[in-house]
Amino acid sequence: MSASADIAVARPAREIPVAPLLFAGSLALYIVTALATGQHAYLTGEGFVGLTQRMVALGIVALGQTLTILVGSIDLSVANLISVAAVLASFIMKGEPAMIAPAVLAVLALSAAVGLVNGLIIARLDVNPLIATLGVGLILQGLLSASFSNFAGSVPSAFQAFAYGRIGPLPWSVLLLFVLAFAIWLMLTRTRFGAHLYATGGNRDGARLAGIRTERVIIGAHVLCSLMAGLTGLYLASRLRAGAPWVGRDGVYDLESIAVVVIGGTLLAGGRGGVWGTLAGVFLFATLDAVFNMTGIDAFPKQVLRGAIVILAVAVYAVRSRGHVA
């Protein structure tokens, strides 16, 4: 046994850096299109700020979705929760600056509760996460549609600063997205909860046998994911100046958040992936939006292209992982 001490152990090979490659590719596409169409305004500082601002709404939900997918679950209720959050925020605020804090707290509390319900149904009742969150999403949308059919209330101008305010050249909202991404990255790579999230997603039974309380990890991931959806709802209410019961659905935040997570290299089965890949996926989608705006092509080819990219990304990952036959 002591003989092995002096035997050199090879350092493991590094994996392909998905996030930087995706990011660089998207950026190149953006610049080339702007140059080719002669729309140099897109290449100014203001143009790039606009590009990052396109990332905010989808980016925040997708950060949350990354957590549920990593833990081996999924959340289809985010789009409907976003609608509920946006409507609830503007309904409580009713244009009163004094009501900002209570409204934000109420939205976050409700979001956490929805995440808790999702997590409990999945971890304790062992309901398939697709079905569980689809059901919860439908319930949310049903309750919302029963109570509101149009814009409800409005947000005071002080709250609009969340979407429109800036420090220096940088919008608050963009800063928030990156701060959240950094915090979640830190949590995933540097905390015990993060390690347990990967472990539970990678092998739930194995994690349980290692002494991890996997139910808590799954519930935790869902609570965080729903909180992110709630934040997105607040952001959309701020940007639209009022909440409407269709904002989440119209943004297709449920499916698009899953798509960007997968494009970013997170395994749909869980246990592998991370935040920066997701952000790179969000950046790619924002770039596509901008590129289609520049070229003036209508929205349908954009959807087709997005679909093709999702399939292509998953295929590339699948082919690559086939090389790792141990």
Added chain:
Amino acid sequence: MSAATPVLSMRGIGKSFTGVRALDDVSLDCHAGEVHAICGENGAGKSTLMKVLGGVYRPDEGEILLGGQPVAFRHPVEARRAGISIIHQELSLLPERSVADNIFLGLEPTRSGLLDRAVMQNGARRLLERVGARVHPGALVKSLSIAEQQLVEIAKALALDASIIVMDEPTAALDDRDAGRLLELVGTLRREGAAVLYISHRMAELKAIADRITVLKDGKLVATHTAAALTPAMIVRLMVGRDLADFFPTPGDPAKLGPIVLSVQDGGNAVLADIALDLRAGEIVGIAGLEGSGKGALGRALFGDEPFTRGRMMIDGHEGLISSPRTAIAAGIGFLSDDRKREGIAPQQSLRDNVLMTLRAFAQRLLPPGSGAMARTAADRQLTEVDVRAAGFAQEIRELSGGNQQKVVIGRWLARDPKLLIFLEPTRGIDVAAKAAIYQLMRSLADRGRAILMISSDLPEIIGVSDRVIVMHEGRLAGELKRGASEEQVMHLALGTGATEAAA
């Protein structure tokens, strides 16, 4: 062994699953500094007993005492906190995480709330050295061989610094060299005062390290004896309840050897080189070698899973190239994977569906009327031929023991009347009685004119069953031995030492 209070004592443990009695009034104890071996056939209740101890299951009856104090675990985390570390039979590692992450899973050291990576790396390196694993703590587990993964699993169990260590067939995936190293480690743990519960089928291991041996059968405790008082034959008799006179089948008759069914010249691919091989109808050829010697790769190359990229192949007198499993099957080759759960069976389908899988793969697109019933008769005939023991042929295959699952997979190939059967680790994780049945089945298949290539890490099986033995070393054939060779001769070739005299 001291007369002091045992570290662990299980009293009258009983456990039932939906009416099936898995454990019935089992009592055993283990002292500090003692290796207590537990053996029994598959389904005897060993793993269930260990899961009760580990907090995975709660016993219906009986109690567990640690140092004389009764305990009741509701979750594996509580058993771990009480100092019980279990190396489970199924690998529970995370392939996408690093070795260090896996070793400290659930025990991650933190500093002011954040993971302490430095402590994890150093700790992992120390533990890996201790188990003799030459792997980097930062390597992803999926990049390791099965043997290395098993060693990481053991390092993970040692990270807990447990007073009670349970090993459930820890050497099943290891070759003899790694297994030997593991046994040394068990000796060290014993000297350091750990109480070790050791589950194994390998008689040589039991004799080498066990202080006491407990035999379970059908969920009941048959006997507990000191190891010195038992011979392997006695252990087997206790396990199966009868003598196993004909454990290995009678050898084949060299005069009855048929024509060459498969011949390879200069075969090679990324891991194999200079493979020259002739296999005749009616013989069982054993392939031995250490983990990583390429013996598994040889089987997969012949079956087209990871085909030869160089060389020539003659199948049944025709020059042919096997490029995929489908071409191999069409050419009359059958294959038994060493990873039964993943590559061998469709767990939730019936025995019939499993045994018909290959037949259907080559069936017409549109089945003629009445073929359903015909297929059913064919399936039942094959299942009867391999002597599967099951409640019924419509039963889901996952409910069967490993030995019976293996028979179903063998039966699958018989429908194609194969000329060559490639068996990878045919008895891995299979109990003693079922092993003997598989050996008999292999011999009767060979006697009816089939060639059998048996690739195995189990030396007694290689020597006891094969008509001749080919030993591999670093992707090449290191030499060939006639029937009756000794384990030492095989090991010499496998290790690449003294090849010339051993090959004589």
